[in-house]
Amino acid sequence: MNIYVLMKKTFDTEEKIQINGGVIEDEGAEYIINPYDEYAIEEAIKIRDEHGGEVTVVTVGDEESEKQLRTALAMGADKAVLINTEEDLEEGDQYTTVRVLEAYFADQEVDIILAGNVAIDEASGQVGPRLADRLDIPYVTTITELNIDGDTVNIVRDVEGDEEKIETSLPLLVTCQQGLNEPRYPSLPGIMKAKKKPLEELEIDDLDLDEDDVEAKTETVKVFLPPEKEAGKVLEGETDEQVKELVSLLKSEAKVL
Amino acid sequence: MDFNLSEDIEFLRSNVRKFVKEEVEPLAMKIEEDNEIPKEIVEASKDMGLFSLSIPEEYGGLGLDMVGKCAIYEELGKTHNGFTTLIGAHTGIGTVGIVELGTEEQKQKYLPKMATGEYIGAFALTEPSAGSNAANLKTTAVKKGDKYILNGSKHYITNAVDGQVFTVMAVTDPDKGAKGITSFIVEKDFPGFQLGSVEEKMGLRGSHSAELFFEDMEVPEENVLGEVNRGYVNALKILANGRAGLAARNLGSCEKLLEHCLEYANERQQFGKPIIEIQAVQHMLSEMTMLIETLRSLTYRVAWMTDQGKRVVKEAAIAKLYGSEVYNKVADLAVQIHGGIGYMKDYPIERYFRDARITKIYEGTSEIQRNIIANELVRETRK
Numbered sequence: 001m002n003i004y005v006l007m008k009k010t011f012d013t014e015e016k017i018q019i020n021g022g023v024i025e026d027e028g029a030e031y032i033i034n035p036y037d038e039y040a041i042e043e044a045i046k047i048r049d050e051h052g053g054e055v056t057v058v059t060v061g062d063e064e065s066e067k068q069l070r071t072a073l074a075m076g077a078d079k080a081v082l083i084n085t086e087e088d089l090e091e092g093d094q095y096t097t098v099r100v101l102e103a104y105f106a107d108q109e110v111d112i113i114l115a116g117n118v119a120i121d122e123a124s125g126q127v128g129p130r131l132a133d134r135l136d137i138p139y140v141t142t143i144t145e146l147n148i149d150g151d152t153v154n155i156v157r158d159v160e161g162d163e164e165k166i167e168t169s170l171p172l173l174v175t176c177q178q179g180l181n182e183p184r185y186p187s188l189p190g191i192m193k194a195k196k197k198p199l200e201e202l203e204i205d206d207l208d209l210d211e212d213d214v215e216a217k218t219e220t221v222k223v224f225l226p227p228e229k230e231a232g233k234v235l236e237g238e239t240d241e242q243v244k245e246l247v248s249l250l251k252s253e254a255k256v257l
Numbered sequence: 258m259d260f261n262l263s264e265d266i267e268f269l270r271s272n273v274r275k276f277v278k279e280e281v282e283p284l285a286m287k288i289e290e291d292n293e294i295p296k297e298i299v300e301a302s303k304d305m306g307l308f309s310l311s312i313p314e315e316y317g318g319l320g321l322d323m324v325g326k327c328a329i330y331e332e333l334g335k336t337h338n339g340f341t342t343l344i345g346a347h348t349g350i351g352t353v354g355i356v357e358l359g360t361e362e363q364k365q366k367y368l369p370k371m372a373t374g375e376y377i378g379a380f381a382l383t384e385p386s387a388g389s390n391a392a393n394l395k396t397t398a399v400k401k402g403d404k405y406i407l408n409g410s411k412h413y414i415t416n417a418v419d420g421q422v423f424t425v426m427a428v429t430d431p432d433k434g435a436k437g438i439t440s441f442i443v444e445k446d447f448p449g450f451q452l453g454s455v456e457e458k459m460g461l462r463g464s465h466s467a468e469l470f471f472e473d474m475e476v477p478e479e480n481v482l483g484e485v486n487r488g489y490v491n492a493l494k495i496l497a498n499g500r501a502g503l504a505a506r507n508l509g510s511c512e513k514l515l516e517h518c519l520e521y522a523n524e525r526q527q528f529g530k531p532i533i534e535i536q537a538v539q540h541m542l543s544e545m546t547m548l549i550e551t552l553r554s555l556t557y558r559v560a561w562m563t564d565q566g567k568r569v570v571k572e573a574a575i576a577k578l579y580g581s582e583v584y585n586k587v588a589d590l591a592v593q594i595h596g597g598i599g600y601m602k603d604y605p606i607e608r609y610f611r612d613a614r615i616t617k618i619y620e621g622t623s624e625i626q627r628n629i630i631a632n633e634l635v636r637e638t639r640k
């Protein structure tokens with residue numbers, strides 16, 4: 001089977017986000033594999049181990065993305081592809097990423113593509129479904145269970161806490177939700193082996209695209225941090241008075257009643 | 258001069274750091290309470306490849322150089338020292354003898370299984386009458402046909418309970434003193450091998466040391482490790498090899514203590530401000546940082562010298578000695594910064610304080626390290 005994973009690097013969850021001159025400060029930031037993409041990588045490895053084939057992890061990123069690709073290879077993926085847009089593109093959006101990936105996949109034989117449900121940075125959740133649409137293959141989002149039998153694929157997906165069971169067929173794109181699996185750690189021997197696995201680097205030229213083809217369709221107008229959390233309010237007095245005050249505050253201040 | 262670790266080593270190290278932080282550290286208090294390292298941690302460590310640190314690639318190991326090993330030991334030092342000791346005693350004195358002195362056949366037989374952690378290794382030198390005076394062994398090995406018959410006992414043997422493969426020193430020629438000792442690879446299943454009682458220690462909970470008894474234990478001749486009657490030198494070599502790693506483990510523990518202290522000093526309020534704003538506390542934090550940074554420089558220099566093939570007898574002894582003194586000093590300061598809570602069992606600081614103490618004793622006491630350093634000075638000046 002030809003198994004592909006879409007991967008994105010994101011800020012480490014422990015990084016403190018700082019805005020400098022209207023953009024998010026990324027100087028010296030630590031990056032990780034987007035946690036939802038880790039589920040996708042783990043599932044891809046499991047599918048390969050059960051059905052045979054090859055796992056290729058693809059990312060649209062920059063030179064720094066190599067580290068996350070190496071991590072994916074160390075987990076057990078077979079090949080990695082870095083589509084490096086650093087020098088060609090100033091800004092991009094989901095449209096840009098989808099166009100680049102569409103051009104890449106035009107030359108690939110695909111059985112299944114796995115992606116994260118969302119990336120934890122911008123959380124648009126668009127790239128997977130939009131790519132499937134462009135490739136004209138079915139897609140299922142937020143999956144928590146996946147079983148492949150021949151060309152038939154049985155899926156359980158998370159629908160806001162409820163489950164939906166779906167039967168579909170290959171080729172297919174899925175986006176992975178928490179609960180699908182427990183991603184493995186890259187083992188130390190795995191890391192040593194990963195050094196010898198192929199990591200292909202492409203630029204948009206190699207995909208017969210130029211800057212105009214992939215120009216963003218959206219514009220980021222403003223970037224700002226959420227307001228700082230203020231200290232809580234402690235109510236005092238008799239219990240019934242406190243309850244009255246609480247209800248009144250919930251109505252007037254919090255406006256939730 | 259380049260103080261950076263290679264990208265490959267940094268990558269290995271960051272993954273070990275993540276593993277330790279997410280899988281081991283959350284269970285550190287449980288290890289302490291139960292005096293047991295949970296099976297799931299041991300199994301996960303095997304999957305992670307931690308047992309293969311010192312083993313060459315051709316036998317299923319990582320084939321790391323000393324700098325690489327130290328970088329990983331440093332990360333392993335950042336959590337419960339009982340766990341660190343299980344891994345460290347195996348990858349250090351438990352396997353290094355076979356790696357350095359084993360025949361091809363011995364390596365083929367033992368190292369691949371030791372790399373996966375199926376076999377856990379241990380080192381058995383110490384006896385009731387032979388500690389720092391390692392030549393005063395009473396365990397005997399008498400050749401009988403194609404076997405050696407071992408009789409005697411060992412104590413304070415780290416990894417004894419879970420160990421499968423032991424590097425055992427025994428007297429083969431009683432008239433020759435230190436030159437009449439031979440090292441053997443002993444499997445716990447050999448007839449006549451008996452595990453004694455588990456020793457109750459001040460710290461390093463979860464890492465079990467115990468007595469070993471050998472009663473007419475048969476060891477096949479092919480399990481002689483290195484040359485006959487060279488066991489004393491072998492033991493010293495194995496111990497010397499582990500010293501940079503011990504320093505690196507202590508470095509990691511010190512860094513973790515500093516992390517705890519900084520977190521606490523920022524949170525804890527006294528006199529209307531966080532205690533990190535109090536100069537007396539600041540000075541203690543500065544002292545800790547200075548000790549940690551000097552230990553780091555020393556440790557990695559020794560590791561680098563080892564990888565360059567230089568003689569490191571003196572430097573490795575200094576690193577082992579200094580690392581244990583720094584660890585004890587840093588742990589003491591950490592208790593002081595934490596005050597009362599630093600003395601309490603429901604907080605990890607007192608655990609490090611107890612665990613630090615053994616580092617001045619095991620794998621060559623501080624006094625023996627000083628002897629080694631002085632002997633090297635004498636040797637260097639007496640050309």
